Amino acid sequence: MDVSGLVRRFGTTTAVDGLALRLEQGTVLALLGPNGAGKTTTVEICSGFQRADGGSVNVLGLDPAVHGEKLRPRVGVMPQGGGAYPGVRAGEMLALVASCAANPLSPDWLLDVLGLASVARTPFKRLSGGQQQRLSLACALVGRPELVFLDEPTAGLDPQARRLVWELVGALRTDGVSVLLTTHIMEEAEELADQVVIIDHGRVVAEGSPRQLTAESSDAARLRFRARPGMDTSQLCAALPADCRIDEHAPGAYLLSGSIDPQVVSAVTTWCAQQGVLAEELHVGRRSLEDVFLELTGRELR
Numbered sequence: 001m002d003v004s005g006l007v008r009r010f011g012t013t014t015a016v017d018g019l020a021l022r023l024e025q026g027t028v029l030a031l032l033g034p035n036g037a038g039k040t041t042t043v044e045i046c047s048g049f050q051r052a053d054g055g056s057v058n059v060l061g062l063d064p065a066v067h068g069e070k071l072r073p074r075v076g077v078m079p080q081g082g083g084a085y086p087g088v089r090a091g092e093m094l095a096l097v098a099s100c101a102a103n104p105l106s107p108d109w110l111l112d113v114l115g116l117a118s119v120a121r122t123p124f125k126r127l128s129g130g131q132q133q134r135l136s137l138a139c140a141l142v143g144r145p146e147l148v149f150l151d152e153p154t155a156g157l158d159p160q161a162r163r164l165v166w167e168l169v170g171a172l173r174t175d176g177v178s179v180l181l182t183t184h185i186m187e188e189a190e191e192l193a194d195q196v197v198i199i200d201h202g203r204v205v206a207e208g209s210p211r212q213l214t215a216e217s218s219d220a221a222r223l224r225f226r227a228r229p230g231m232d233t234s235q236l237c238a239a240l241p242a243d244c245r246i247d248e249h250a251p252g253a254y255l256l257s258g259s260i261d262p263q264v265v266s267a268v269t270t271w272c273a274q275q276g277v278l279a280e281e282l283h284v285g286r287r288s289l290e291d292v293f294l295e296l297t298g299r300e301l302r
């Protein structure tokens, strides 16, 4: 799939502003971005649910705005928030979607894999939020698609169901299916994606494999630890090398960046001991995808 120069406006808002993406066959691309960055709009244009105001989209060699009918049997879509006729039973819904496909997977098998066999006769509106999500995923996969769009596939899922979705995405990739997913869970992108694209204000701000994105531009490492929230770290900072910086980026979560050497680690633990606190989850390593994401898109709420 290839997207270039994509533009979508809503009144005075430019939701997508010249976006370019490339999803290679049989790979997983994670589209990340803060709330309102333009992820869902992009996915909806690529999957043929919205028209673009500019740019080009090529999905499996076709333009979704022109060849929606031809594309529909070849792609699977799990929209954000799912959706179905409220009164339809879970099993009926999946059977209905399967009946539109040339060579569908067995709906019963898929219900079983997704842990929905026991609610096959339950009306959609009576399913729990997580069950609705899983049914929506089943509907996206039942037609054996060549390419799947998953808009926040694990939002609202419990840890077991999230792992199951991760396994399914891994299995799709092994089968040569291309996957475009959006997520706010950085760990999910690190775990699943071959390629990560971070967007903000409808534009690409960074892209690469999770490893490329988290590789340090210098040899500066990070030291993280958890301790009592709100500690005054100015004294600690004064005792560290000049290029070291310490931030409490969430209550009780401290992040020290700069030249981290054994003396710095020792200074941190000694200082914590002097404060009478235990430095928990002390970890020295490269920056995480979440660090990169926050550096690029800022820390303020959208």
Ligand SMILES: Nc1ncnc2c1ncn2[C@@H]1O[C@H](COP(=O)(O)OP(=O)(O)OP(=O)(O)O)[C@@H](O)[C@H]1O
Pocket (backbone or CB within 6 Å): 010, 013, 014, 015, 033, 034, 035, 036, 037, 038, 039, 040, 041, 042
């Ligand atoms: N139908 C619409 N009418 C008006 N504005 C819209 C419409 N759809 C999206 N927008 C606006 O376009 C921008 C991008 O929205 P979009 O839903 O694509 O963001 P997102 O990255 O998917 O966000 P989230 O992470 O919250 O799901 C937002 O400012 C949103 O308010």
